Amino acid sequence: MTRRWAIRSAIAGVLAGVCYVFSPIAVCVIAAAAVVLPRFLQGFPDDDRRWLAWIIAVAIVARLLAIGGLFLLNMPRHDDQFLGASSGDEAYAMSRALRTRDIRLGAPTGKYDYFVANDDYGRNSYVAVLTVLQVVLGPTPYGLRLLNGFLFLSASLLLFRVAFRAYGATAAFGGLAVVLFWPTLFAWSISLLKEPLYFLCGALVITGVVHATRSRGAASRLIGVAVAVTATWAARDLRPEALLLTGAGVATGLIAAAALRSARTSATAIVLVVVTVAVAAIPAVGRRVMAGLVSAAKLQAGHVFTVGHAYKLLDAGFYMNPATPAASSLTLTHDEAARYVIRAVASFVAIPLPWQLQSARELAYLPEQLAWYLLVGLLAVGGAAAMRRDRLVTSVLVGFVLPTAVVLALTNGNIGTLLRLRGLVIPYLAWVSAAGVAAAAETIDRKDRMPFIDDRGRLFGRVNLFDAAVAAFVVVLIPIAYGTYLLFRTTPAGITSVADAPISKEERRVAGGSLLEAKLKVRGNGFRPMLRATIDSTPALAFVFEDPHSADVLVPVMNEGRYDLVLYDGVQEVARAPKAVVIGSNAPERVVTARVRLTAPDEVLALVQAGDHDSRALGRTVTVLDVGRRTPGSGGTSTLDVTVQVGLDRGEGGWVYRDRVFKAGAAFTLATERYIIEGIVVEAGL
Amino acid sequence: MIERSAIVQALTKARDVAARGLRESAVARRVRVLSGEFGALPPCVKAQCVAIAAAVGLVVVVLGVSQLPTAQRPVLPLASGIFLALCCIALAAPFRE
Numbered sequence: 001m002t003r004r005w006a007i008r009s010a011i012a013g014v015l016a017g018v019c020y021v022f023s024p025i026a027v028c029v030i031a032a033a034a035v036v037l038p039r040f041l042q043g044f045p046d047d048d049r050r051w052l053a054w055i056i057a058v059a060i061v062a063r064l065l066a067i068g069g070l071f072l073l074n075m076p077r078h079d080d081q082f083l084g085a086s087s088g089d090e091a092y093a094m095s096r097a098l099r100t101r102d103i104r105l106g107a108p109t110g111k112y113d114y115f116v117a118n119d120d121y122g123r124n125s126y127v128a129v130l131t132v133l134q135v136v137l138g139p140t141p142y143g144l145r146l147l148n149g150f151l152f153l154s155a156s157l158l159l160f161r162v163a164f165r166a167y168g169a170t171a172a173f174g175g176l177a178v179v180l181f182w183p184t185l186f187a188w189s190i191s192l193l194k195e196p197l198y199f200l201c202g203a204l205v206i207t208g209v210v211h212a213t214r215s216r217g218a219a220s221r222l223i224g225v226a227v228a229v230t231a232t233w234a235a236r237d238l239r240p241e242a243l244l245l246t247g248a249g250v251a252t253g254l255i256a257a258a259a260l261r262s263a264r265t266s267a268t269a270i271v272l273v274v275v276t277v278a279v280a281a282i283p284a285v286g287r288r289v290m291a292g293l294v295s296a297a298k299l300q301a302g303h304v305f306t307v308g309h310a311y312k313l314l315d316a317g318f319y320m321n322p323a324t325p326a327a328s329s330l331t332l333t334h335d336e337a338a339r340y341v342i343r344a345v346a347s348f349v350a351i352p353l354p355w356q357l358q359s360a361r362e363l364a365y366l367p368e369q370l371a372w373y374l375l376v377g378l379l380a381v382g383g384a385a386a387m388r389r390d391r392l393v394t395s396v397l398v399g400f401v402l403p404t405a406v407v408l409a410l411t412n413g414n415i416g417t418l419l420r421l422r423g424l425v426i427p428y429l430a431w432v433s434a435a436g437v438a439a440a441a442e443t444i445d446r447k448d449r450m451p452f453i454d455d456r457g458r459l460f461g462r463v464n465l466f467d468a469a470v471a472a473f474v475v476v477l478i479p480i481a482y483g484t485y486l487l488f489r490t491t492p493a494g495i496t497s498v499a500d501a502p503i504s505k506e507e508r509r510v511a512g513g514s515l516l517e518a519k520l521k522v523r524g525n526g527f528r529p530m531l532r533a534t535i536d537s538t539p540a541l542a543f544v545f546e547d548p549h550s551a552d553v554l555v556p557v558m559n560e561g562r563y564d565l566v567l568y569d570g571v572q573e574v575a576r577a578p579k580a581v582v583i584g585s586n587a588p589e590r591v592v593t594a595r596v597r598l599t600a601p602d603e604v605l606a607l608v609q610a611g612d613h614d615s616r617a618l619g620r621t622v623t624v625l626d627v628g629r630r631t632p633g634s635g636g637t638s639t640l641d642v643t644v645q646v647g648l649d650r651g652e653g654g655w656v657y658r659d660r661v662f663k664a665g666a667a668f669t670l671a672t673e674r675y676i677i678e679g680i681v682v683e684a685g686l
Numbered sequence: 687m688i689e690r691s692a693i694v695q696a697l698t699k700a701r702d703v704a705a706r707g708l709r710e711s712a713v714a715r716r717v718r719v720l721s722g723e724f725g726a727l728p729p730c731v732k733a734q735c736v737a738i739a740a741a742v743g744l745v746v747v748v749l750g751v752s753q754l755p756t757a758q759r760p761v762l763p764l765a766s767g768i769f770l771a772l773c774c775i776a777l778a779a780p781f782r783e
Contacts, residue, residue: 005724005727005731005734005735006734006735006738008720008735009734009735009736009738009739009742010738010739010742012735012739012743013738013739013740013741013742013743013744013746013773014742014743014746016739016743016746016773017742017743017744017745017746017747017750017769018746018750020743020746020747020750020769020773021746021747021750021751021754024760024765024768024769027769027772027773028768028772031772031773051701054701054705080755080757080758105761107756107757135761136760136761136765136768137760137761137765137768138754138758138759138760138765139757139758464691464692466691466693466694467691467692467693470693
């Protein structure tokens with residue numbers, strides 16, 4: 001060995017060591033990638049391999065740049081408490097792992113650390129892996145993103161190989177480009193979330209199932225089955241009911257592949273579906289189906305009452321009173337259930353419609369939403385074309401995601417969550433949609449089908465079709481969608497003025513016997529009948545909708561002070577008027593000393609003593625000052641003259657006490673915790 | 687048809703330009719020469735090189751990690767062992783026959 005090579009080796013060691021000290025997991029990922037990724041390039045023609053290598057390289061560089069950008073953005077926040085998380089779920093997983101690390105390494109901890117580290121909530125195999133990595137390799141907020149990126153890339157390349165053999169180069173490369181650069185999936189792939197691992201497990205299941213079904217040798221089939229089973233087991237706790245969803249997905253795919261083998265098997269499958277629907281109509285089975293739908297509906301209603309941008313699938317009345325799924329007493333009729341299911345299916349494809357977007361962040365999602373519509377549209381074309389090319393792979397890809405899509409559609413109620421969880425199905429459907437594009441491209445030279453496209457693939461002999469499609473998407477579709485957003489979006493609720501209004505009998509009736517402090521006339525925009533109002537954190541007695549610009553809010557009895565008026569849609573705050581509600585002093589306008597005559601049996605009158613207070617008179621002074629002599633009356637009752645101090649307010653017909661005119665001869669009730677006695681006012685003292 | 691697309695043509699051109707740039711850059715040329723020379727070494731010398739790199743790397747890791755604040759420090763013995771193994775794989779993998 002020459003001295004030169006010894007020095008070069010030492011320098012290489014120093015560089016690797018320094019990299020390892022800064023990010024141990026990054027070195028591990030690079031080492032693993034150096035071994036694994038070249039294997040994905042094997043077995044392709046030269047040109048395809050070159051393109052694949054470039055796509056992989058661009059995908060890696062883009063992710064490295066994104067992670068580097070995150071590092072720079074987070075620079076001011078780097079300290080011992082830094083988690084590196086950019087969402088609540090990421091923060092929970094990382095903080096749980098780091099709490100466990102502190103406990104294992106003997107760092108100062110509290111009871112809450114033990115509680116979180118051992119909590120059943122959020123326990124899954126990804127958190128276990130995350131914890132081991134944090135314990136062994138130290139806090140790894142950025143290296144972990146690299147690891148997740150590597151898992152995601154590996155999963156994409158596994159499906160690419162399946163799609164390449166099934167549909168050919170065009171569809172496979174199209175699908176790979178979609179999966180690797182779809183914005184939401186891109187963000188996913190470098191997150192701290194469990195989704196990349198779940199995607200890898202799903203890709204391994206599909207690869208294993210296709211391999212096991214296609215292989216000729218028993219050993220090879222066994223390997224395919226073993227891979228699929230191991231991946232299913234690994235994914236078992238990464239999502240709720242992951243085993244059921246994965247098993248049902250594979251079964252759906254294989255049954256579909258078998259059913260669509262010939263016209264006869266297809267007819268048999270249709271008969272079986274009809275029989276299944278008929279069985280579901282049997283009352284006992286129907287009740288179980290309804291029970292399942294009611295459980296799903298409770299979950300959905302619960303999701304609507306979470307912070308974020310919610311959407312509703314049930315009839316509007318079901319969202320009036322927020323309740324957790326466990327506490328919900330929701331029931332559905334058959335009609336309500338049918339509407340719920342239809343809305344759920346439509347919502348999974350359509351929501352958020354362009355005009356439903358509410359914030360600038362959601363608006364930035366508009367192009368991706370249009371691309372999603374395109375993907376779904378192409379799925380119909382691609383499904384037929386892909387079925388002709390490879391029935392098994394298409395059935396497994398589509399069947400695998402169907403149960404997941406159904407569960408998500410029925411239970412989700414939050415737009416942000418839907419966008420995130422839709423990412424569970426896009427990586428599988430993208431290949432089938434891409435097969436649709438490839439199939440369309442193959443028919444271009446068919447003049448009978450494509451009269452506007454010449455034999456060089458140009459639209460009207462001028463623009464290349466592919467370029468025209470991209471230009472149409474950017475120049476036509478996105479502006480149209482933005483226009484619909486501007487025109488049809490729901491006006492955001494806003495409060496422009498809050499003013500006191502006189503309380504009438506109507507409001508007292510609406511208050512249902514509760515004491516009313518005030519009635520507020522609220523003016524603004526975007527009011528809806530289902531809104532709720534609170535005064536700071538105190539719920540209003542009622543939000544009485546008049547029109548989108550006007551509503552009344554009935555305020556319960558409150559202490560003196562200035563309060564915010566807040567409007568909620570479910571649990572989502574939609575408008576706030578700071579310090580707009582002024583509750584003045586509750587003291588009566590006038591205090592008089594009066595004499596009242598009470599009539600009751602002797603034993604009741606004996607309870608009346610000087611110093612008694614009227615227990616119902618909130619904020620009003622009604623105090624017994626002096627008790628006179630009892631005078632026997634007829635029918636076993638006596639009368640008792642009592643001197644009281646009474647707080648009065650100005651009202652209709654003069655001075656009033658508890659909504660009754662207070663004057664000589666008027667009825668009067670004295671109620672304490674020990675008695676309620678009727679009487680009349682003898683001297684009002686006005 | 688796809689090959690005549692302006693977008694695909696632009697992508698292809700970008701790919702070729704980047705590939706040429708990468709091929710002709712001084713760093714890439716130096717790496718290629720080095721890896722070529724390394725590949726031509728006898729297997730026993732390659733093994734010695736990997737062993738030296740791993741040993742030096744291990745020393746750097748131990749020294750570097752000991753300088754980190756406690757809250758940031760990985761578990762030393764296990765981490766070093768992992769590093770040693772991974773270093774060997776990473777250095778040897780690209781140059782395997």
